[in-house]
Amino acid sequence: MITLARASGMHYYTPQGREVLDCVAGLWCVNAGHANPHVTQAIQNQAAEMDFAPTFQMGHPKAFELATQLSKLAPEKLNRIFFTNSGSEAVETALKIALAYHRARGEGTRTRLIGRERGYHGVNFGGISVGGIPGNRKVFGAMVSGTDHLRSTHDLSRNAFSKGQPVHGAEFADELERLIALHDPSNIAAVIVELLAGSTGVLIPPQGYLQKIRELCTRHGILLIFDEVITGFGRLGSAFAAQRFGVTPDLMTVANGITNGAVPMGAVFARQDIHDAFMQGPEHMIEFYHGYTYSGHPLACAAGLGALRAYEEGELFDRAARLEPVFEQAVHSLKGLPHVIDVRNLGLVGGIELAPRPGAPGRRAYDAFVAAFEDGALIRVTGDIIALSPPLIISESQIEQMVAVLRRVLSKLP
Numbered sequence: 125m126i127t128l129a130r131a132s133g134m135h136y137y138t139p140q141g142r143e144v145l146d147c148v149a150g151l152w153c154v155n156a157g158h159a160n161p162h163v164t165q166a167i168q169n170q171a172a173e174m175d176f177a178p179t180f181q182m183g184h185p186k187a188f189e190l191a192t193q194l195s196k197l198a199p200e201k202l203n204r205i206f207f208t209n210s211g212s213e214a215v216e217t218a219l220k221i222a223l224a225y226h227r228a229r230g231e232g233t234r235t236r237l238i239g240r241e242r243g244y245h246g247v248n249f250g251g252i253s254v255g256g257i258p259g260n261r262k263v264f265g266a267m268v269s270g271t272d273h274l275r276s277t278h279d280l281s282r283n284a285f286s287k288g289q290p291v292h293g294a295e296f297a298d299e300l301e302r303l304i305a306l307h308d309p310s311n312i313a314a315v316i317v318e319l320l321a322g323s324t325g326v327l328i329p330p331q332g333y334l335q336k337i338r339e340l341c342t343r344h345g346i347l348l349i350f351d352e353v354i355t356g357f358g359r360l361g362s363a364f365a366a367q368r369f370g371v372t373p374d375l376m377t378v379a380n381g382i383t384n385g386a387v388p389m390g391a392v393f394a395r396q397d398i399h400d401a402f403m404q405g406p407e408h409m410i411e412f413y414h415g416y417t418y419s420g421h422p423l424a425c426a427a428g429l430g431a432l433r434a435y436e437e438g439e440l441f442d443r444a445a446r447l448e449p450v451f452e453q454a455v456h457s458l459k460g461l462p463h464v465i466d467v468r469n470l471g472l473v474g475g476i477e478l479a480p481r482p483g484a485p486g487r488r489a490y491d492a493f494v495a496a497f498e499d500g501a502l503i504r505v506t507g508d509i510i511a512l513s514p515p516l517i518i519s520e521s522q523i524e525q526m527v528a529v530l531r532r533v534l535s536k537l538p
């Protein structure tokens with residue numbers, strides 16, 4: 125069992141004190157690197173100042189301060205923020221907001237939720253229902269009904285070894301038109317997609333795909349939810365991936381980088397008019413029957429404010445954009461190594477797909493994961509795909525180091 129005992133900057137340390145380069149930002153969270161002083165200090169101060177405060181029909185200054193700062197970073201008009209404690213909770217919250225919004229406007233028949241095959245939206249009931257991971261769904265049968273799914277955009281037959289967004293596949297969005305015709309728009313509440321699917325193996329949206337999805341949702345009054353749990357906070361070289369792609373959703377879910385991974389937190393961003401549709405008071409009444417005891421937890425809010433400071437001071441979103449060409453060249457240098465059937469990248473995200481070992485899917489990449497760790501690099505694998513998503517503070521020489529480990533590992537991998 126691999127265990128980690130300490131972390132600082134770009135590195136983890138094992139209980140025996142061995143240094144390991146973190147090539148996955150923990151789990152797509154620690155964008156400003158480990159133990160960032162702004163974050164650490166903020167948490168320490170907050171723990172002493174106020175440990176907990178309820179946020180049901182009440183508030184505390186840091187929750188508002190964080191929401192205000194987040195709304196300034198957000199894609200246009202997404203200025204209302206609901207805090208949760210994880211990405212999964214953010215997804216549940218966004219789906220419920222979508223249903224509540226339509227109902228409040230007299231369109232209560234809009235209940236169907238559309239996700240995508242190979243989509244990952246956490247592990248709660250809403251998330252697994254719109255998600256497209258069979259293993260996450262199979263045990264829960266009927267509880268995951270009321271949804272439909274677009275096809276995955278992953279198409280190695282045409283897009284293998286693409287640099288940046290693949291050229292082919294915008295037409296995968298036409299599938300939405302078919303589902304809308306099948307169910308009728310009056311029955312569809314929302315479409316939820318990851319902009320770049322991380323957990324199922326770095327699936328990058330084809331050029332023009334997201335624009336088409338946006339256009340169809342707008343035309344049919346369907347809310348578009350972007351799940352930015354891993355793409356938020358600079359991963360693709362802009363605050364949110366929506367801004368990089370120039371496509372604005374109606375609702376957006378985030379987590380992970382919101383506190384640099386230091387305290388669990390998630391959030392849903394919503395347009396003002398979506399908020400206003402049902403948040404009409406009176407003050408003593410609950411308008412939206414939803415919320416978590418730890419929503420807007422003071423330690424999480426403090427960590428969030430610290431993380432935003434770290435991102436700003438280090439100009440880390442710009443840094444990710446500047447490093448992208450170096451990162452791209454480095455990961456694509458792995459093309460041609462044994463078993464490598466695709467290399468893909470966007471922002472500071474890389475995916476290396478391996479041919480599965482006959483009769484043992486996932487085994488080859490898992491062996492690569494173990495060998496890389498022994499060679500001093502923490503990578504992530506999903507199925508037979510290696511995913512790379514380092515902290516945005518990574519240096520060019522550390523990018524080289526990461527790829528050197530992978531080159532050694534892949535050259536020897538049976």
Ligand SMILES: Cc1ncc(COP(=O)(O)O)c(C=O)c1O
Nearest residue numbers: 210211212244245246351353354
């Ligand atoms: C796109 C996406 N949505 C939701 C989640 C779930 O977040 P959490 O594990 O914080 O519940 C994840 C986790 O990786 C994710 O990648």
